[in-house]
Amino acid sequence: MLTIKNLHAAVDGKEILKGLDLQVPEGEVHAVMGPNGSGKSTLAHVLAGRPGYSITAGTVLFKGRDLLALSPEERAREGVFLGFQYPVEIPGVNNVYLLKAAVNAARKHRGLPEVDAFEFLTLVREKMRLMRMDESMLSRGVNEGFSGGEKKRNEILQMLVLEPALALLDETDSGLDIDALKVVANGVNTLRAPNRSMVLVTHYQRLLEHIVPDRVHVLVKGRIVRSGDRTLAHELERRGYDWLLGEAA
Amino acid sequence: MSAALLTRLQEEYGAVHAALPESVTAAKRRREAIETLCAQGLPATREENWRYTNLRVLERARFSPVEDPAGTLPVLPEPLEGFARYVFLDGQLRSSAAAPRGVTVCSLRSQGAAGAGWEFGAQLPEARLALLNEAFATDAIAIEVPADAEPCGIELVFVAATAAQQGASYPRVRLALQSGARLSVVERHIGLADSASLVNSAVRVELAANAHLTHYRLQHCGARAVWFDTLAAQLAAEAHYELLAVSTGALTARSSVHARLAGAGAQFTLSAAALGEGAQSQDMYALSEHLAVRTRTAETFRGIASGRSRVAFNGKIAVRQSARGTDSRQSLRGLLDGPEAEIDLRPQLEIYTDEVRCSHGATAGKLDENMLFYLLSRGLAPEVAEHLLKWAFLEDVIARIGLADLRRQIERGLAGQLSEAATLQELL
Ligand SMILES: Nc1ncnc2c1ncn2[C@@H]1O[C@H](COP(=O)(O)OP(=O)(O)OP(=O)(O)O)[C@@H](O)[C@H]1O
Ligand SMILES: [Mg+2]
Numbered sequence A: 001m002l003t004i005k006n007l008h009a010a011v012d013g014k015e016i017l018k019g020l021d022l023q024v025p026e027g028e029v030h031a032v033m034g035p036n037g038s039g040k041s042t043l044a045h046v047l048a049g050r051p052g053y054s055i056t057a058g059t060v061l062f063k064g065r066d067l068l069a070l071s072p073e074e075r076a077r078e079g080v081f082l083g084f085q086y087p088v089e090i091p092g093v094n095n096v097y098l099l100k101a102a103v104n105a106a107r108k109h110r111g112l113p114e115v116d117a118f119e120f121l122t123l124v125r126e127k128m129r130l131m132r133m134d135e136s137m138l139s140r141g142v143n144e145g146f147s148g149g150e151k152k153r154n155e156i157l158q159m160l161v162l163e164p165a166l167a168l169l170d171e172t173d174s175g176l177d178i179d180a181l182k183v184v185a186n187g188v189n190t191l192r193a194p195n196r197s198m199v200l201v202t203h204y205q206r207l208l209e210h211i212v213p214d215r216v217h218v219l220v221k222g223r224i225v226r227s228g229d230r231t232l233a234h235e236l237e238r239r240g241y242d243w244l245l246g247e248a249a
Numbered sequence B: 001m002s003a004a005l006l007t008r009l010q011e012e013y014g015a016v017h018a019a020l021p022e023s024v025t026a027a028k029r030r031r032e033a034i035e036t037l038c039a040q041g042l043p044a045t046r047e048e049n050w051r052y053t054n055l056r057v058l059e060r061a062r063f064s065p066v067e068d069p070a071g072t073l074p075v076l077p078e079p080l081e082g083f084a085r086y087v088f089l090d091g092q093l094r095s096s097a098a099a100p101r102g103v104t105v106c107s108l109r110s111q112g113a114a115g116a117g118w119e120f121g122a123q124l125p126e127a128r129l130a131l132l133n134e135a136f137a138t139d140a141i142a143i144e145v146p147a148d149a150e151p152c153g154i155e156l157v158f159v160a161a162t163a164a165q166q167g168a169s170y171p172r173v174r175l176a177l178q179s180g181a182r183l184s185v186v187e188r189h190i191g192l193a194d195s196a197s198l199v200n201s202a203v204r205v206e207l208a209a210n211a212h213l214t215h216y217r218l219q220h221c222g223a224r225a226v227w228f229d230t231l232a233a234q235l236a237a238e239a240h241y242e243l244l245a246v247s248t249g250a251l252t253a254r255s256s257v258h259a260r261l262a263g264a265g266a267q268f269t270l271s272a273a274a275l276g277e278g279a280q281s282q283d284m285y286a287l288s289e290h291l292a293v294r295t296r297t298a299e300t301f302r303g304i305a306s307g308r309s310r311v312a313f314n315g316k317i318a319v320r321q322s323a324r325g326t327d328s329r330q331s332l333r334g335l336l337d338g339p340e341a342e343i344d345l346r347p348q349l350e351i352y353t354d355e356v357r358c359s360h361g362a363t364a365g366k367l368d369e370n371m372l373f374y375l376l377s378r379g380l381a382p383e384v385a386e387h388l389l390k391w392a393f394l395e396d397v398i399a400r401i402g403l404a405d406l407r408r409q410i411e412r413g414l415a416g417q418l419s420e421a422a423t424l425q426e427l428l
Helices: A040-048 A072-078 A095-109 A117-130 A135-139 A148-162 A178-190 A205-210 A231-239 A242-248 B003-019 B027-040 B128-136 B369-376 B382-398 B404-418 B423-427
Strands: A002-011 A014-024 A029-033 A053-062 A080-083 A090-094 A166-170 A197-201 A215-220 A223-228 B083-089 B092-095 B104-107 B141-145 B152-160 B172-177 B182-191 B198-207 B212-220 B226-235 B240-247 B252-261 B267-276 B281-290 B296-306 B310-319 B327-337 B342-351 B357-366
Touching (some): A014 A029, A014 A215, A040 A197, A072 B369, A090 B382, A095 A117, A117 A178, A205 A231, A215 A242, B141 B152, B226 B240, B226 B267, B296 B342, B327 B382
Parallel strands (some): A029 A197, A029 A215, A080 A166, A166 A197, B182 B212, B198 B226, B226 B252, B310 B342
Antiparallel strands (some): A215 A223, B083 B092
């Protein structure tokens, strides 16, 4: 699904990703952990096509295609979804408009007709129940006045409605209370499928108790310095990152 | 503004004044208007309050009015239910409806007795263009609502058809509400798509105690038109004047508004949106003058400048000594779309008394990149994402349009203006 080789990315002349390698096969869920400032969000943004980063070396293949050659909206329509660490508030743009526009953009891309308004609302309502979100949120501005936890749930709601091939969830667990964490994890788990891959960026082992990853990677100073199975997360929880810092040099 | 222009103005006036209707404005009053104007001079770009108006267009225009508007009317907007519609072509009444019960609607050109005209009222420091209107007006519409009349609606549609080289049009309106009266007015200025017309309107609003006027003003003149406008409102105690202005048309549009809050507790709500694209300039000057206790002003402006356009809003709030307990709010925001676009927002406060609450904010900026990327990351095309954000930006003003049918018309118009593709419309 996703193959990253020797990725170097800089922002404002400062190199953040310094030769990153990562492979996420189809159907797998991978966790990326790492200290603050190590480049996790940068990786997620670069994959989603955020402007402002210069890719100085490396390749990224998504379903065998050169992902970096696509515009952000093309990536989204091809099935890349970024769940933001800090979801943006857009007052005046209605939540449900955005959802519908996003769905229709992807459908148009695949040569499908626009979604039926009634079916769409039925689907959205169902997913909202799953996310334990109040329906009144649909008619509000995108994330406008949402609490931190509500914003994260809204990200997952969008993911559930869009059903991406590759989901990049950047600290979707941070800011969630214990119940909300379960709701979000449950939402993510319902989307696990053989033809879908996920990358979870997280600081906490706790999320990984609910969403069991196939692989865990440690990102330090712009590179993946260690990969392992889920037990690596436990080890990180116990030992912190210090013992790995040397390996990033 | 050159002396040559004033000379031409006087010559043109000399040539046509004998034929101008006495019932609209008395000859003596017209002459005084011209004399005052010549003494004061026409507004010039070097003046602080006119910096953003393209006044050079006057050099190529004829001041004299279109005398016999010929042309055919374009397709008019859908009528609004419950509104009596009056249509004007190049400033003169073309078709009228039955006036709402109890309300007097009078076209002074055809129905006015000699001396029925009114003075614009020259207190407004920026009323010079209204003097020009006073001197040349060929028709005027007087609307009077008696005390405690049933709430009702009137729509005025001003169509500009003739090119400026042939003559100008001078819409002239008076809205007078007696105490406790309520009225909604929709005032539209439209034009033939390609006509480079010169429109110079003058509107006078008088609200007696407790009267409530909701006034929608939509300026959608043709892309080559020049639209000048002066509006003066006088508010008695507890009167409420709600003005909603949307300006998207004309090559050069300038509106000067002066609200005098003369009675205790009078309230002025101004919500304005302006859209500039190409080489357009959209300029609005609003002076809210607080003269009595507990008077209130709430001003909201949202402007978007694209291309090489300029959008300006100069909002001045003056609180006189007699106006203790005044409350005024200003929220001015501009959106710059493109490196050559220009926005100028000027909130001004002039306070001569204590015990006032004034808050104002003015910000101009570009589309928020985080918002834009968020929308792109959901698969929206860049054009659609931009239009959605612009739309959202105007929402603070558009949402205040209480008349659902009218709001839909405006939304459709704006959607068309904001996007070449119909995508946005489909979304809504
Ligand atoms: N515009 C920028 N200019 C300079 N440095 C930047 C810029 N944007 C990000 N950085 C730096 O890049 C580094 C990586 O940031 P990134 O947000 O990817 O970290 P992260 O691993 O997601 O951290 P966290 O766990 O705190 O979310 C940080 O040191 C950050 O300060
Ligand atoms: Mg981060």
